[in-house]
Amino acid sequence: MKQVNIGGVPEHFNLGWYLALKNGEFKDENINLRWHDYHGGTGAMSKALRSGEIDMAVILTEGIVKDIIEGNPSKIVQTFVETPLIWGIHVAAHSNFKSIKDLKGTKAAISRYGSGSHLMAYINAKNNDWDLDKDLHFEVIKNLDGAVEGLTEGKADYFMWEKFMTKPLVDKGTFRRIGNCPSPWPCFVIAVRQEFIDNNKAELKTILDIINQTTSDFKSIPSIDKTIANRYEQELEDVREWLSLTEWSQDVMDEKTIQNVQNQLYYLNIIPKKVNYSNLIYKV
Structure with a gap:
C-alpha cells in the first residue's frame, strides 16, 4: 500500500478529505493517505512541502505561487476551492x-x-x-x-x-x-511535490478522482450543515451562509487566473518576478 502524506488547515473547507478517509475510499485503492493538520497555515505547509514532510498540500493560492517562484519544488495540480476566501x-x-x-x-x-x-x-x-x-x-x-x-x-x-x-x-x-x-482569486489549490508527481502519476490521479467526487457531491450530503456546525463549533446559520458562498472545483487553474495572481503579487513586490504557466501548473 502506497503511503501519501497530505497537509491542510483544520477548517471546514477540508471536511471532504476527512469524509473520504473515514469511508476508506483511498485504502480501497491501495493508498494509505495520511492527513496532517497545519494550524500555522500556508507558510508551515510550504516549508513541509520543501522538506518532504508532506507530498501534497491543500494550500492558499497566493502563498504557494509565491513559494514555487522562490524555489519550492512543487506544482499546482488543481484548484480546490473556486470561490474567494x-x-x-x-x-x-x-x-x-x-x-x-x-x-x-x-x-x-x-x-x-x-x-x-x-x-x-x-x-x-x-x-x-x-x-x-x-x-x-x-x-x-x-x-x-x-x-x-x-x-x-x-x-x-x-x-x-x-x-x-x-x-x-x-x-x-x-x-x-x-x-x-x-481574496481576488480562487482561494485554495492542491499542490504536489515534483518528485511525487514524477514517481506516482497513477496514485495522484486516483487521489484527485476520489476527492473530486466527494467535493462535487458535498453540498448534497444529508445534514452536512449540522455536521459542519458540530465539528467546527459554528452556528448553523453561519454554516449555511458559508455553504451558500463556497464552490469547490475539480479543474486545473487556467492561465488567465494564474497571470492575475502573479500580476497582483508582483505589483505588491511580494514576488521578485513572474514565471511561465508551466512553471507553476502540472496537468495530471
Missing part, C-alpha cells in the same frame, strides 16, 4: 479601532512571513491606498491562538483570518470584525 479583519474587542482606515500604520498579526495572513495584509493595504512601505508593520503570532493572545495583550493591532472560522471569537467578544477582504 473571505478574510475578516479583526481587532481586539476592547480596542479603540472602529474602521479599516483606523488601522493605517498599525501592526498586523500574521501567522508567519509568506502566509496568507501576511500576503492579504498587502492586498488590504492596496485596496485602501496605503503606502506599502510605511503603513504596513507585522508581528508573527504563529496561529489563531497566538492571534488571540497578541491582540488581547496589544502586541499587534489587527488580524486577518477566514471570516467564518473566526466568527466564534467575535460572538464570544474576544474579537470585533471591522471589515472583510475577499
Whole structure:
C-alpha cells in the first residue's frame, strides 16, 4: 500500500478529505493517505512541502505561487476551492479601532512571513491606498491562538483570518470584525511535490478522482450543515451562509487566473518576478 502524506488547515473547507478517509475510499485503492493538520497555515505547509514532510498540500493560492517562484519544488495540480476566501479583519474587542482606515500604520498579526495572513495584509493595504512601505508593520503570532493572545495583550493591532472560522471569537467578544477582504482569486489549490508527481502519476490521479467526487457531491450530503456546525463549533446559520458562498472545483487553474495572481503579487513586490504557466501548473 502506497503511503501519501497530505497537509491542510483544520477548517471546514477540508471536511471532504476527512469524509473520504473515514469511508476508506483511498485504502480501497491501495493508498494509505495520511492527513496532517497545519494550524500555522500556508507558510508551515510550504516549508513541509520543501522538506518532504508532506507530498501534497491543500494550500492558499497566493502563498504557494509565491513559494514555487522562490524555489519550492512543487506544482499546482488543481484548484480546490473556486470561490474567494473571505478574510475578516479583526481587532481586539476592547480596542479603540472602529474602521479599516483606523488601522493605517498599525501592526498586523500574521501567522508567519509568506502566509496568507501576511500576503492579504498587502492586498488590504492596496485596496485602501496605503503606502506599502510605511503603513504596513507585522508581528508573527504563529496561529489563531497566538492571534488571540497578541491582540488581547496589544502586541499587534489587527488580524486577518477566514471570516467564518473566526466568527466564534467575535460572538464570544474576544474579537470585533471591522471589515472583510475577499481574496481576488480562487482561494485554495492542491499542490504536489515534483518528485511525487514524477514517481506516482497513477496514485495522484486516483487521489484527485476520489476527492473530486466527494467535493462535487458535498453540498448534497444529508445534514452536512449540522455536521459542519458540530465539528467546527459554528452556528448553523453561519454554516449555511458559508455553504451558500463556497464552490469547490475539480479543474486545473487556467492561465488567465494564474497571470492575475502573479500580476497582483508582483505589483505588491511580494514576488521578485513572474514565471511561465508551466512553471507553476502540472496537468495530471
